[in-house]
Amino acid sequence: MSLKQVSESKIIKNQLLFKLNSFTGVFTSMLALQLLAIFMSYYGSSSMGGGGVYGISYTFSYYSANVVIAFTFLWIFVNSILITTRAYKEDDFHFVTNRMTQNLSNILFLFVASLIGAVTAMLSSFLVKILIYFFKATKGNYLAVDLNALEWFTGLAATILILFMLGSFGYFIGILVQWYKKLAIILPVVLIGTVMALASQGHYILPEIIEFYFMEHSFIVFLLKVIGSAGVLFAAAILISNQQEVRK
Amino acid sequence: MLNTDHTKPIYIQIAEWLETEILNGNLKVDEKVYSQYKLAEMFTINPATAAKGLNLLYEEDILYNKRGLGKFVTKDAKEIIVNKRKNQKLKNLIEELVLESERLEMRDGELMEMVQAVIMEKREEGK
Amino acid sequence: MNVIECKQLVKMQRNQKTLDHVNFSIKENTITGLIGRNGAGKTTLLKIIAGYWRKTAGDINVFGVNPFNSLFVSANTIFVDDQMSFSNSLSLLDLLEEAGRFYPNWDMSLAKRLFDYFGFLPNQIHENLSKGKKSTFNMIIGLAAHCPLTIFDEPTTGMDVSVRKDFYRALLKDYLEHPRTIIISSHHLEEVEDLLEDILLIKDGRVHLHLTVDGFKEYAVGLRGNSALIYQLVNEEDVLYTNRVGGEYVIVKNTFSHQQAKRLGLEISPVTPNDLCVYLTNTTKGGIDDVFKTS
Numbered sequence: 001m002s003l004k005q006v007s008e009s010k011i012i013k014n015q016l017l018f019k020l021n022s023f024t025g026v027f028t029s030m031l032a033l034q035l036l037a038i039f040m041s042y043y044g045s046s047s048m049g050g051g052g053v054y055g056i057s058y059t060f061s062y063y064s065a066n067v068v069i070a071f072t073f074l075w076i077f078v079n080s081i082l083i084t085t086r087a088y089k090e091d092d093f094h095f096v097t098n099r100m101t102q103n104l105s106n107i108l109f110l111f112v113a114s115l116i117g118a119v120t121a122m123l124s125s126f127l128v129k130i131l132i133y134f135f136k137a138t139k140g141n142y143l144a145v146d147l148n149a150l151e152w153f154t155g156l157a158a159t160i161l162i163l164f165m166l167g168s169f170g171y172f173i174g175i176l177v178q179w180y181k182k183l184a185i186i187l188p189v190v191l192i193g194t195v196m197a198l199a200s201q202g203h204y205i206l207p208e209i210i211e212f213y214f215m216e217h218s219f220i221v222f223l224l225k226v227i228g229s230a231g232v233l234f235a236a237a238i239l240i241s242n243q244q245e246v247r248k
Numbered sequence: 249m250l251n252t253d254h255t256k257p258i259y260i261q262i263a264e265w266l267e268t269e270i271l272n273g274n275l276k277v278d279e280k281v282y283s284q285y286k287l288a289e290m291f292t293i294n295p296a297t298a299a300k301g302l303n304l305l306y307e308e309d310i311l312y313n314k315r316g317l318g319k320f321v322t323k324d325a326k327e328i329i330v331n332k333r334k335n336q337k338l339k340n341l342i343e344e345l346v347l348e349s350e351r352l353e354m355r356d357g358e359l360m361e362m363v364q365a366v367i368m369e370k371r372e373e374g375k
Numbered sequence: 376m377n378v379i380e381c382k383q384l385v386k387m388q389r390n391q392k393t394l395d396h397v398n399f400s401i402k403e404n405t406i407t408g409l410i411g412r413n414g415a416g417k418t419t420l421l422k423i424i425a426g427y428w429r430k431t432a433g434d435i436n437v438f439g440v441n442p443f444n445s446l447f448v449s450a451n452t453i454f455v456d457d458q459m460s461f462s463n464s465l466s467l468l469d470l471l472e473e474a475g476r477f478y479p480n481w482d483m484s485l486a487k488r489l490f491d492y493f494g495f496l497p498n499q500i501h502e503n504l505s506k507g508k509k510s511t512f513n514m515i516i517g518l519a520a521h522c523p524l525t526i527f528d529e530p531t532t533g534m535d536v537s538v539r540k541d542f543y544r545a546l547l548k549d550y551l552e553h554p555r556t557i558i559i560s561s562h563h564l565e566e567v568e569d570l571l572e573d574i575l576l577i578k579d580g581r582v583h584l585h586l587t588v589d590g591f592k593e594y595a596v597g598l599r600g601n602s603a604l605i606y607q608l609v610n611e612e613d614v615l616y617t618n619r620v621g622g623e624y625v626i627v628k629n630t631f632s633h634q635q636a637k638r639l640g641l642e643i644s645p646v647t648p649n650d651l652c653v654y655l656t657n658t659t660k661g662g663i664d665d666v667f668k669t670s
Contacts, residue, residue, distance in 0.1 A: 247427045296572045
């Protein structure tokens with residue numbers, strides 16, 4: 001029987017398709033979380049009221065999709081860890097792969113997931129507003145919808161990038177834990193410990209990280225920061241997993 | 249069809265099966281015998297084992313080669329097989345018989361009488 | 376051409392040598408039976424060949440390259456065992472289609488015919504299958520992949536006798552049509568021996584024997600008779616097994632003169648490969664009886 005050469009790109013493509021077909025749990029969990037978030041936004045939202053002038057009282061209610069987006073962040077982080085676990089990882093090795101094509105197809109999968117997660121999260125902000133328009137905006141209440149197409153698309157792009165970066169962070173952590181199981185306990189202790197220790201010395205690292213990424217005014221710089229960070233994390237994950245044994 | 253106690257090498261069993269086919273007249277002089285692949289398929293055995301069985305018969309001049317066509321039954325095949333079986337198989341069987349009769353401490357001639365009796369029985373049946 | 380070449384292959388796992396300087400090679404288009412006790416190192420060896428596990432030392436070449444992390448070896452090799460589990464999101468039919476996407480020689484027509492023959496339903500989920508059915512499904516993937524190197528590690532776990540028979544026949548027929556290198560590890564040597572060309576016997580992480588099946592069958596014989604006469608004929612170190620129930624009975628390497636044995640009144644009997652395997656892999660010459668020897 002003649003030996004066949006296969007191209008890496010073809011295998012990566014096949015694996016991406018395989019993952020999109022078989023990792024359906026990733027997307028059902030996303031839908032469930034986003035629906036929950038929409039529900040929470042619909043009922044709970046920040047509002048401020050004002051006293052009456054000329055006998056008129058007013059209440060401003062802000063309905064936004066922030067909860068949905070926050071939940072989506074959480075979702076990508078958790079699922080990027082999950083796909084490094086044995087059950088997912090071994091699936092690839094029933095068919096044709098090596099560790100490089102597996103990692104690259106996982107990264108592509110996380111990118112597609114970020115894309116889908118961001119689009120649904122952003123669209124759900126419309127859904128929240130529409131729901132409110134129909135059910136809450138009764139007579140005497142007015143709905144202000146703030147929408148600017150360019151801003152919306154920038155927001156979408158930013159959400160995709162942040163999801164992708166969070167995915168790379170989760171993926172890196174997942175690979176680390178697969179490499180050395182005890183890190184599942186050590187890592188959170190060290191991370192939380194460091195943040196708290198720094199905080200006790202008046203050094204608040206979390207706001208600094210958020211500021212570094214999210215308070216960036218130039219979209220290009222933001223893009224470079226996010227892609228750069230994701231690239232470093234993915235590269236580290238590939239390096240670590242490239243020597244790992246599978247199907248124990 | 250093959251011995252199932254797994255003690256006799258399969259290639260020998262294959263050779264013996266082919267010999268019996270020749271003795272029975274199912275395979276005639278200058279007729280092509282089954283290929284190793286056909287034999288492998290027939291008996292669910294490895295084709296290399298089947299080839300070994302065919303080769304054994306080739307070495308004993310029971311089969312001859314036609315290049316690219318396969319193996320065929322030689323003119324003397326039947327005679328060679330009969331002689332071989334007489335000399336080897338029958339001799340072995342008789343040795344076993346004698347050994348067993350010694351163990352049972354049978355008197356001289358008793359074994360011969362038994363053999364004679366079986367022959368007579370067979371003849372009766374044949375009538 | 377050799378498809379697999381192992382030279383001084385060593386594998387350490389948790390400070391234990393699971394493979395201890397293994398040397399052997401496997402020729403192209405042969406069917407080899409990998410035989411050995413539980414824990415002898417069969418699965419370790421197969422997983423290194425398939426590129427899943429790393430070697431610790433020595434050389435391993437599959438199709439001329441180191442299999443670990445090789446996409447080339449992965450594309451031309453399929454490894455089937457009873458640990459295979461698949462995503463619940465995919466039906467059995469989906470799985471066949473996914474496999475077909477990956478394996479260059481995939482034979483969908485054969486896969487579907489076997490699928491129907493063994494009574495699978497397209498919408499079934501792999502995880503819900505019984506153990507024997509899982510093995511049967513995995514076997515279909517292993518056969519239909521038509522990989523130049525096809526490895527079955529204990530493929531018949533849980534299969535009933537008739538399915539096992541069907542499997543062996545399917546394997547042989549497909550092999551005759553599409554010759555390729557096949558390795559089967561099995562506890563049931565008596566079931567697979569007819570299919571095999573070679574036997575690779577592994578004991579304590581080492582290659583104990585690598586012979587043709589017929590060579591294996593003729594490797595040893597049983598001798599029964601007077602103990603003194605037996606040891607007059609054969610060397611003590613050639614004895615693989617002794618049993619003193621009903622006179623001395625030994626299983627001994629087939630290197631002595633049969634004629635002389637007969638002259639001495641010793642009874643020679645063949646040994647089934649399955650029994651021979653047991654005796655070869657025993658750690659003592661008396662087997663379990665030695666445990667109960669209290670003298």
